[in-house]
Amino acid sequence: MTIPDILYTILISPLQLFFETLYMMANNIINNPGMSIIVLSLTMNFLVLPLYRRADAMQEEERDMEVKLHDGVAHIKKTFKGDEKMMILQTFYRQNNYKPTYVFKSSISLFLEIPFFIAAYQFLSHLQILQGVRFGVIANLGAADALIAIGNFHINLLPIIMTAVNLVSCVIFTKGYPMKTKAQLYSMAIFFFIFLYSSPAGLVFYWTLNNIFSLVKTIFYKLKNAKKILNIMFAFAGAALVIYAVRFLYTKGPMKFISVTGIGITFMIPLIISLIKKYSKMELKTLNIEANPKAYFAGAIFMVILIGCVIPSAVIKASPQEFVDPYYYVNPLWYICSALSFSIGTFLVWMGVFYWLTSKKYRAYFEIGVWIICGIMTLNYMFFGKNLGILSNSLIYENGISFDLVQKMQNLAAIIGIAIIMFVIYRFGRKVVPQVLIICAIALGVMSFYNVVKINESVSKIKVGVTQTKKGVPSFSLSKSGKNVVVLMMDRGMNEYIPYLFNEKPELKDMFSGFTYYPNTLSFGGFTNFGTPALFGGYEYTPVEINKRDRETLASKQNEALKVMPVLFDKNHYNVTVCDPTYANYQWIPDLSIYDEYPDIHKYITMGKFEDKESKVIKYVNNKRNFFCYSIMKTVPLFVQPVLYNGGNYNHKDVAVAAANGQTLVNNFVADGMATSFMDAYSALENLPSMTEIKVDNTNTFLMMTNDTTHEPMLLQEPNYVPARHVDNTAYETENANRYTIDGKKLKMETSEQYIHYQANMASMLKIGEWMDYLKKNNVYDNTRIIIVADHGRPLQQLNDMILDDGKNLLYDAEFYNPLLLVKDFNSNKFSTSEEFMTNGDVPTLAMKGLIKNPKNPFTGEEINNNEKYAHDQYVLGSMNWDIAKNNGNVYLPGTWFKVHNDVRNKNNWSVINENATFPTLK
8 A cells, every 4th residue: 555545544444444334235225326426425414414514604604704804804914014023913813813824714625525535436336336327217237327419429418407406505605695605506516517417417406406505504504493304304304204114124134124114213313302491391401411522532542553553464464475375465453454454544534523513512422422432342352253153365254254142142232232331430430431442452552552463473474485486387297107296185175976966967977987986085184284194195194193292383284294195105116296285384375385395296386377367356456345344343243243244245346346355145156256266276277288299208106285275265156057147046055955865864055155166176076177188188097096176175064974973062963074076096987986985094095006116205214004094993073273373383272083984974973082182092
């Protein structure tokens, strides 16, 4: 971010974001872009009405003062000269409690209007949702209206109407005012006409509505009972909204109904209060509390640090590497800088403007409100909305966010309680409030600084990997005459899907001819940090064996496991290539330097290499905006959070742009957008043929590669299972729902997570199958041994026979520990299924079988084989401590240990040995 970017983010972006959020929320409810402009105009005008009323009052005060001082100033200027004139003028001003700088009060409305205009212009003139949309006589809200046609010549009518309304308003408002004020307002009217004449109709329509509102406001100012009439009009509008909600929104989801009903009731409150005052003996007295600006600004600073620093830095610190793209490197600290700029603009600048323009009589209410809001924000962030699952680097929760009624009511009760407590504290101890807020703000600042330091340390480590990543174009060779060995690790590949995938797409059996499918396969943990060491290094690297080596770091043991096969094949004169070695050096972006001491081993990062740069830029821009939105979302009441989250789009104005940041699921069959994390991995599978170099020599080759397509699922367009900006599988799923049942065994498909995992696995198989066809076409298939394996599964609870308990604890779903395993040996040509008990720890043995005689681990000297599989029951670590930023000591954090034998699909073969233990109790 440059200095101009930061200034724009502080001064304009908060207003633009407010426009955007209001408009998109309105459009989500009424689903009419034109009507949403009307809602936006009315809402914005009513919200800023107190601001403009105060500004107008200050301008009126300034004009009255000018009139009062006019004769005296004229006399002094006529009578005196030089320094004497200046001294007497200053004395005269001081005697009348006037400062020359007060002259700027006459331009307050203008100063307010400019940033609001810029924000509205930037928002509505680039609003894609308006393109091609008809509204009444306006053919296209996204283009100039061209409503008057004279032959081939078109005249835009809306700017004329807008200017006419503006001029009428000026005539009424400036009656009796000096020529200077009239000239200023008339000039602005002409300026807006010229500037907006060719603008999109949606923008001009919005500004026309604003001018109409301004005209009505001006007329109301002239009425005797303006406030009473306004209250009645508000009440009627509120009643209409409530009736509309009851009539049309009651069955369309609670949030829409509650939102519209709440707005309607809010509109009726002013009339209710006025009626209570008139017909009741109750006196609605104002609090006799003196305003204290220190309390407001201390509260504003507190909110700036909480929203702009603490929450964004906490998210990034949890896994800094996730927020770094090696092919579009941006330091994630810029996201914090952006969120901080948004916060400064929102809470210090614009809330400060509102506070400054509030009359002294009501500033105390402003301060109390800020004080209470600080407490509510802290409460919501620290104690509610937790355990929402995995948050992606696009700030999208893997399973979305939702809260049941009990959670919402508990949150609401806590909010009411904290509000009462905060009010009592302010009422009787307001002198200490600024000090308390400043102390808390300092504490938050220290927390933020600590987070920033930790983030910077992590990012510094990543830079080496980023530099390595950009070196060279990923490629690997396969020989037509030699022996080729390929180990392709599909992270979170689901083993139980294979029969269903091959049943739906029979052509897969031809693509994978020669492969043996092993449905009875076990992994030693449910996450990558537990499942990959044994996969790459063999049985010496199961969780039990890793924990026994408690004087070495988990990172060093992971590195060792990642080097076992590449180093052994390299020593046996194979041309070795490693792509995307999982958690190399315990870095999210693999640190390829772990292979530096082996110069003949080629290493690359493929994931993200083939995705277009434009989507990466969009993701970066979106994240700068969305970190502030995410922080706000985490501090509001639970019943509001899903509305602000908006399926992970955070009410972005441009669905297409937001779609590049992630996918929004409408339901199990319909979605908009594409997740960059999926595309980064999927594009690597698409480019397998282009990365493959076919050689005619006798060189033996070994390729070890990881891919995350199955780990970063999203909804794909059926029946071809391809990414699309808009996905609608309703018809296909309805017509083919029976494909999830084979031989009476039903694969449960009820949730979006189940659907997207199935589809990501299908897409992976289809792309890998295309590569298999490419290898066959180039005559390197028969002489290639291929192992397609996963590190773990996913507890999706799709097979009842594999749920080990009542279904409440995901650790007890054997799907979690049932990884994909497909093996094709040399010269195999038929697809088959084997019921043999396997683990992903068999991979090194399978890869080296018949190629390397008596293979031994180059780091421990132990023979590599699968004897351990038959020597005893296998021990599995059930744990949710997947984060290598936290679970990175010498041994894995304690978890639940399972014992399993023979068949992982038989729940009777599973038993729990220990819970919350570092080692299983071995017998």
